[in-house]
Amino acid sequence: MANNSDLVKLAQKLTAEGPHKYHATPRRVRGLLNGKYAFDTINAYHVWEHPYYPQFYVPSASFTADATLTTTSPIDGTNGGAHLARLSVGDKSTERVIVFNVAPLKDLVKIEFSELDQWFEEDVPIYQHPKDPFKRIDILNSTRSIKVALDGVTLAESVSPLFLLETSLRPRYYLLPTSVKWEYLTKSDTETYCPYKGKANYYNVKINGKEYKDLVWYYVYPTAESLPIAGHLCFYNEKVDVWVDGVQEEK
Incomplete structure (x- = not known):
């Protein structure tokens, strides 16, 4: 049986305090497990279990004929407000599932995001966790100069960066591959x-005999909304020295 102590604590918190926030979404949400859609709904909710990003919770009525959802045990400390459950499709199953029986999450099901083979919003696959509908990304061409250095060694210089601006996060600077000094970079797995x-894939940086792991990342095939950054490289601002138009950023 799976160790679901973290799910138990989450269910206890959500039944006692409620989620940080929650909103119904008009998006069609589907989850693939073992080659079949386990659920298919236009009545999912974005649920913020914490302030940082949401998860999808789906109605218990949205599971398909290919899926079996079975409650396994009531969760202590929830007064019957939540049960652990098993979701099965064919010979593949997960027990990283909570079924809620109390408002505001009544009749909604949480499935650990990583337990499914793929999640979809409409017909678009999503990764890591659902996108926050209150968050956006802007990718802007700029002629501000960017210089990147580490341990006194210049790693990149550009006068045609892309500024990636993501709500509530610091700016990231995506540079053309011809702006980078490749002799210091080695591929990471x-x-x-x-x-x-x-x-995202990564490069390590090696300077003066010391290797800095995963200091640079890039996207070969980014999502449609982030397509302009394809093939560009981004240095981890917090771990290198960055100058924007000659002014050094704080790490």
């Missing part, structure tokens, strides 16, 4: 996923 930008 790291991959990460962003709901707004897609799958």
